[in-house]
Amino acid sequence: MPNTQQLEDFVTQVRRDILRQVHKVNSGHPGGSLGCAEFFTVLYQEVMDRKEGFDMDGKDEDLFFLSNGHISPVFYSVLARSGYFSVEELNTFRLIDSRLQGHPTTHEGLPGVRIASGSLGQGMSVAIGAANSKKLNGDDHLVYSLHGDGELQEGQNWEAIMYAAAKKVDNLIATVDRNHQQIDGCTDDVLPMGDLTAKFEAFGWDVVEIKDGNNISEVLEGLKEAKSRTGKGKPVCILMTTVMGHGVDFMMHTHKWHGVAPNDEQLEKALSQNPETLGDY
Amino acid sequence: MKKYTNTGNKDTRSGFGDGLTELGKTNPNVVALCADLTGSLKMGDFQKNHPERFFQVGIAEANMMGIAAGMTIGGKIPFTGTFANFSTGRVYDQIRQSIAYSDKNVKICASHAGLTLGEDGATHQILEDIGLMKMLPGMTVINTCDYNQTKAATIAIAEHHGPVYLRFGRPKVANFTPEDQKFVIGKANMLNEGTDVTIIATGHLVWEALQAAEQLEEKGVSAEVIDIHTIKPLDEEAILASVKKTGCVVTAEEHNFLGGLGESVARTLTQNFPAPQEFVATQDTFGESGTPEQLMEKYGLNAEAIVKAAQKVLKRK
Numbered sequence A: 001m002p003n004t005q006q007l008e009d010f011v012t013q014v015r016r017d018i019l020r021q022v023h024k025v026n027s028g029h030p031g032g033s034l035g036c037a038e039f040f041t042v043l044y045q046e047v048m049d050r051k052e053g054f055d056m057d058g059k060d061e062d063l064f065f066l067s068n069g070h071i072s073p074v075f076y077s078v079l080a081r082s083g084y085f086s087v088e089e090l091n092t093f094r095l096i097d098s099r100l101q102g103h104p105t106t107h108e109g110l111p112g113v114r115i116a117s118g119s120l121g122q123g124m125s126v127a128i129g130a131a132n133s134k135k136l137n138g139d140d141h142l143v144y145s146l147h148g149d150g151e152l153q154e155g156q157n158w159e160a161i162m163y164a165a166a167k168k169v170d171n172l173i174a175t176v177d178r179n180h181q182q183i184d185g186c187t188d189d190v191l192p193m194g195d196l197t198a199k200f201e202a203f204g205w206d207v208v209e210i211k212d213g214n215n216i217s218e219v220l221e222g223l224k225e226a227k228s229r230t231g232k233g234k235p236v237c238i239l240m241t242t243v244m245g246h247g248v249d250f251m252m253h254t255h256k257w258h259g260v261a262p263n264d265e266q267l268e269k270a271l272s273q274n275p276e277t278l279g280d281y
Numbered sequence B: 001m002k003k004y005t006n007t008g009n010k011d012t013r014s015g016f017g018d019g020l021t022e023l024g025k026t027n028p029n030v031v032a033l034c035a036d037l038t039g040s041l042k043m044g045d046f047q048k049n050h051p052e053r054f055f056q057v058g059i060a061e062a063n064m065m066g067i068a069a070g071m072t073i074g075g076k077i078p079f080t081g082t083f084a085n086f087s088t089g090r091v092y093d094q095i096r097q098s099i100a101y102s103d104k105n106v107k108i109c110a111s112h113a114g115l116t117l118g119e120d121g122a123t124h125q126i127l128e129d130i131g132l133m134k135m136l137p138g139m140t141v142i143n144t145c146d147y148n149q150t151k152a153a154t155i156a157i158a159e160h161h162g163p164v165y166l167r168f169g170r171p172k173v174a175n176f177t178p179e180d181q182k183f184v185i186g187k188a189n190m191l192n193e194g195t196d197v198t199i200i201a202t203g204h205l206v207w208e209a210l211q212a213a214e215q216l217e218e219k220g221v222s223a224e225v226i227d228i229h230t231i232k233p234l235d236e237e238a239i240l241a242s243v244k245k246t247g248c249v250v251t252a253e254e255h256n257f258l259g260g261l262g263e264s265v266a267r268t269l270t271q272n273f274p275a276p277q278e279f280v281a282t283q284d285t286f287g288e289s290g291t292p293e294q295l296m297e298k299y300g301l302n303a304e305a306i307v308k309a310a311q312k313v314l315k316r317k
Helices: A004-025 A030-035 A037-047 A069-081 A087-092 A123-136 A155-166 A196-202 A216-228 A264-272 B012-026 B044-049 B061-071 B089-101 B129-134 B147-157 B205-218 B236-246 B261-272 B292-298 B303-315
Strands: A063-066 A143-148 A172-178 A206-210 A236-241 B030-034 B054-056 B077-083 B107-111 B140-143 B164-167 B189-192 B197-201 B223-227 B230-232 B249-256 B277-282
Touching: A004 A030, A004 A037, A004 A069, A004 A087, A004 A216, A004 A264, A030 A037, A030 A069, A037 A069, A037 A143, A037 A216, A063 A069, A063 A123, A069 A087, A123 A143, A123 A155, A123 A172, A123 B061, A123 B089, A155 B061, A172 A216, A196 A206, A196 A236, A206 A216, A216 A236, B012 B030, B012 B044, B012 B077, B012 B107, B012 B147, B030 B044, B030 B061, B044 B054, B061 B077, B061 B089, B089 B129, B129 B140, B129 B164, B129 B230, B129 B249, B129 B261, B140 B147, B147 B164, B189 B205, B197 B205, B197 B236, B197 B303, B205 B223, B205 B249, B205 B303, B223 B236, B230 B261, B236 B249, B236 B261, B249 B261, B249 B303, B261 B277, B277 B303
Parallel strands: A063 A143, A143 A172, A172 A236, A206 A236, B030 B054, B030 B077, B077 B107, B107 B164, B140 B164, B197 B223, B197 B249, B249 B277
Antiparallel strands: B140 B230, B189 B223
């Protein structure tokens, strides 16, 4: 099990990977990716019970579904550095003939990805389905999912949220990245979603809050707490507050880096704030 | 011409329900999901026999499609059940991203397709679903013609890996295909051999095509009748072999002429063997309330319409 310093180093390297991927092709979504570096790192390096290798059915292991597929750079970096494919392949992000599509897909057979996402609001239903499948198979492993907060504006989420509680899908931990930003601005300016804790609880979910999703210890504690609440008749939601663009000072606290890549100068500055730890690809 | 006997009117949706009941006994990986239309889809037996494998999702079709996609992960074979309208147009993006693009082994089973849904009217009478589904890469599209064929198709698609759209209907219609006829995805059924005109029909229009062929025979016209239950992948070989013999074709379907079987046949002919074609289909219109018989007559989707189309296309040879 990695110690905190090792996890910090992993996170820093993931941030470098994110920045370098989007810079190379001058496209992609760095903001939300940077904000979720700690979550992905802790989930894949510490929390999930994963088998060696990859098969689509994922029996007898924990599964993860990314619903807000545009933060593919952080997903790809953590998958590669967790052994699903070579880190060199990060060089092919968004290029023609690549398995690393702009948004994650199963279509090109990239290990680690079990569903296409990008068109928002669909991942929770898929995660519920996979959780149902685990129960039918007598497999007591868990299903994790990640959703953007702005993504909750899509109605399908609320169908899924209602279903999961009603049908006691208690082997599911759905995390919401509460960074309060979406493409057009602050979520509260675009379409305020009110008290998400109260909403999830009213729908019958057990809610865990991570107040600083960019603090490794807090993320780890939050995920452990969520895990301890599974199997008790309720689906578990983690409302995780993060800072979009975290780790790069000029990208933080703004929606402006949602889908914009840094130029050469900006990349250099951003990388200097995240020195190489595990080795660049 | 070959004589077909209606062994008694039955609804195609009951063929689906009975096929599903059969699968419940024979294939432990088959699971069923329904969006508050268990009775309409005839899924009650499966629900009763296998409550642990039946998932009532309520009136939430988008969620149903996503759950179905997720359930394939772990080896389940999900069959979703709701009306054709709510199985396609309402959830197109969910099917596109989570099922078709993700290559998930989901069977989308759609009842009450087309005008024969009847009195509920145009909000429920989808005439665009074949087009929507056949445009999705990797999607198999099947439209069955009677009870026996629907039951056989339901059982057959469980053995096929990949997303399938299975379209059937509400009313009781002639049941005439052999009970023991094996359903082969993508293989046309030659119902009657003829030499003057080819009639290619799908779904409820297949029985009408047989009636039309009898009427044409009385007028001295020899009509070949082909049942295309699988619109995608299309049995181009059977179509081309027939049209090369007859030199003209009528396509018949309970669907808009834009995007349906007729267009798939036209593309096949244009690329391989251009020939005159007439389309028995709705003409870019919505439906309306009425009895199934009234609607099929008003919108030109019955044996009489096929006869007229055949006479017209014969003059264009």
